[in-house]
Amino acid sequence: MPESATDELEGNALSVYAYVVQVNKPVGVREVTRGANLSSSSVASRHLQKLESLGLLKKNEYGDFVLKEKANVGGHVWVGRNLVPRLMLFAFFFIGAFGAEVSIIFLYYMLNNTFIETSFFFLSGITALSGILFLAEGLSLHKKVDPKKSD
Secondary structure, three states: OOHHHHHOOOHHHHHHHHHHHHHOOOEOHHHHHHHOOOOOHHHHHHHHHHHHHOOOEEEOOOOOEEEOOOOOOOOEEEEOOEEEEHHHHHHHHHHHHHHHHHHHHHHHHHHHOOOOOHHHHHHHHHHHHHHHHHHHHHHHHHHHHOHHHHO
C-alpha cells in the first residue's frame, strides 16, 4: 500500500473505512450511510468509491463493497478490527504507571509508617495528569473516526 493512499484517509473517508473493517462483511451504500453516521447516501457512495480507487476496498459481484486491504493509518493502531488512536495506548501506559505509584505509596505507608518524599507525590501527580491528557486527546481522535460512539 503506497503511503499516499493512507495519507488520504481522514475525516469521513476514515470513518467509512473503519466501519467497513469493523463489520467485516460486504456492505452497501445505505448500510455505510447509517453505520458511519453520514449525512446522505451520496456522501457514502463518494467515499466508498474513493476507498476503492485507493485499493482498500473492492466491489463484489452484487455491487457491495468488501475489504481488500487493511492499511496502516497514521497515528492509529488496529486492535482486532477496531481502529484505536495511538494516544490511547500512551494513556493506558501512564494510567498503569500511576496505579503502580499509588500502590507503592500505599504499601510504603502501611509497612513502614514513615515519611514519603514530597517529590514522589509531585511525580505521581504529573503521571496522573499525563494519563488524563493522553486519554482526553485519544478519546477526541476516536470520536472523529467512530462518530456513532460520540452520540
